[in-house]
Amino acid sequence: MAVSPFLLLRLRSHLTKPFHLFNFSFSTTTPPKPPPIQVSLTDSIGRAVFATRPIPTGDLIHTAEPAVSHPSPSALYPVCYSCLTRLPASLPQRFPFCSHHCHQRSKEYYDVEMKADWTDFDNYCRNQGLKYPFLVKRLVCMVISGVSRSDSLDILQPANLTPEMILEMEKGFTLLRNAFTKTLIADEQIAFLTKQWYIGVLARIRINAFRVELAGGGSYADLLSSAFASVEAEAAVGNAVYILPSFYNHDCDPNAHIIWIDNAKAKLKALRDIDEGEELRICYIDASMDRDARRELLFQGFGFQCNCSRCLHGD
Numbered sequence: 001m002a003v004s005p006f007l008l009l010r011l012r013s014h015l016t017k018p019f020h021l022f023n024f025s026f027s028t029t030t031p032p033k034p035p036p037i038q039v040s041l042t043d044s045i046g047r048a049v050f051a052t053r054p055i056p057t058g059d060l061i062h063t064a065e066p067a068v069s070h071p072s073p074s075a076l077y078p079v080c081y082s083c084l085t086r087l088p089a090s091l092p093q094r095f096p097f098c099s100h101h102c103h104q105r106s107k108e109y110y111d112v113e114m115k116a117d118w119t120d121f122d123n124y125c126r127n128q129g130l131k132y133p134f135l136v137k138r139l140v141c142m143v144i145s146g147v148s149r150s151d152s153l154d155i156l157q158p159a160n161l162t163p164e165m166i167l168e169m170e171k172g173f174t175l176l177r178n179a180f181t182k183t184l185i186a187d188e189q190i191a192f193l194t195k196q197w198y199i200g201v202l203a204r205i206r207i208n209a210f211r212v213e214l215a216g217g218g219s220y221a222d223l224l225s226s227a228f229a230s231v232e233a234e235a236a237v238g239n240a241v242y243i244l245p246s247f248y249n250h251d252c253d254p255n256a257h258i259i260w261i262d263n264a265k266a267k268l269k270a271l272r273d274i275d276e277g278e279e280l281r282i283c284y285i286d287a288s289m290d291r292d293a294r295r296e297l298l299f300q301g302f303g304f305q306c307n308c309s310r311c312l313h314g315d
C-alpha cells in the first residue's frame with residue numbers, strides 16, 4: 001500500500017510550500033514540512049490519498065499550483081491570464097496579467113499563444129460550449145515554450161472515451177494543429193502535437209479538471225452585478241488541472257474539500273477530524289442532489305459507479 005518513491009518524487013515537484021500554523025519566523029534553512037498525506041494504490045479504485053497523521057477539522061492539508069489552467073471563456077469579469085485572479089479595473093485593457101510576477105512567469109507561453117490566429121479554434125469551442133480544449137491549447141503553448149513537458153499529465157487517470165467523443169476531439173485537434181502550422185513555429189517544436197497526444201490529454205483533463213471558483217475575490221457589488229449578468233456568464237473564473245489533488249477520490253459525504261481564495265492556487269482543507277490512515281476524499285459534484293441524480297452525474301461525467309457509504313446505504 002505504500003506510495004512508490006517514483007510517484008513521490010514526481011508529486012514533490014507539484015507541491016507548493018506547506019502551510020505553517022503559526023507565523024513565527026524560522027531560519028531560512030528549515031526544510032519545509034511534508035504534507036500529512038500519502039498516495040497509495042487501492043484494490044478497487046486505483047490510487048487514493050491517505051492521512052499519515054490525525055488532521056483536525058479546518059486544517060489546511062496542503063496547497064497545489066495548477067499544472068495547467070485557463071480563464072473561463074464566459075467568466076463574469078476579466079481575470080489574469082496566468083493565476084486567474086481578478087484583474088484590477090485600473091489596468092490597461094489589453095494587458096491580461098495582474099502583476100509583473102505573473103507576466104514574467106507566463107510570458108514565454110503567452111508569446112507563443114500570441115503568434116497564432118485562434119479565431120477558428122476559439123469560435124469552434126465557444127459554439128460547441130467546450131472549455132477543456134482551451135486547457136490543451138494552453139498546455140501546447142507551455143510545451144512549445146519549454147515551461148512544461150508534453151508528458152506532464154500522463155500520470156493522471158484518463159477517461160474512457162466513446163467514438164462520438166473521439167470524433168468531436170478530432171475536429172478540435174485539426175483546428176488547433178492548423179493554428180500552429182500557420183505560424184513560424186518550427187515543425188520539430190510541435191512534433192509532439194499528434195492526434196493521439198491531443199486525445200490522450202483531453203481524456204485526462206475530462207476526469208481531472210477542476211472548475212475554479214474564487215471564494216475571496218468577490219464583493220457585494222459583484223454579487224449584485226452577477227445577478228443581472230447574462231445567463232451565458234458563469235461564476236467560475238476558469239478551469240485548472242492539478243496533479244496531487246487529482247488523486248483524491250470522490251465521496252458524497254466528503255471529509256476534505258478544495259477551495260480557491262484569490263487565484264488558481266488550490267487549498268485542500270479538512271472538513272472534519274480525520275484519523276491517521278483514513279482515506280481523504282473530496283466531493284466532485286453538488287452533494288445536495290438526491291442519490292439517483294448524483295449517481296447519474298458521476299457516471300456521465302466521470303464514468304464511475306460511486307462506492308461511497310452514502311450511496312451504498314441508499315441515502
Ligand SMILES: C[S@@+](CC[C@H](N)C(=O)[O-])C[C@H]1O[C@@H](n2cnc3c(N)ncnc32)[C@H](O)[C@@H]1O
Pocket residue numbers: 045046047048156157207208246247248249250251302303304305306307308
Ligand atoms: C480524479 S480520479 C481519482 C484518482 C484515481 N483513483 C486515480 O487512480 O487516479 C477519479 C477516478 O477515481 C475513481 N473514483 C473516484 N471516486 C470514486 C468513488 N467514489 N467510487 C468509485 N470510483 C471512484 C474513478 O475511477 C474515477 O474516474
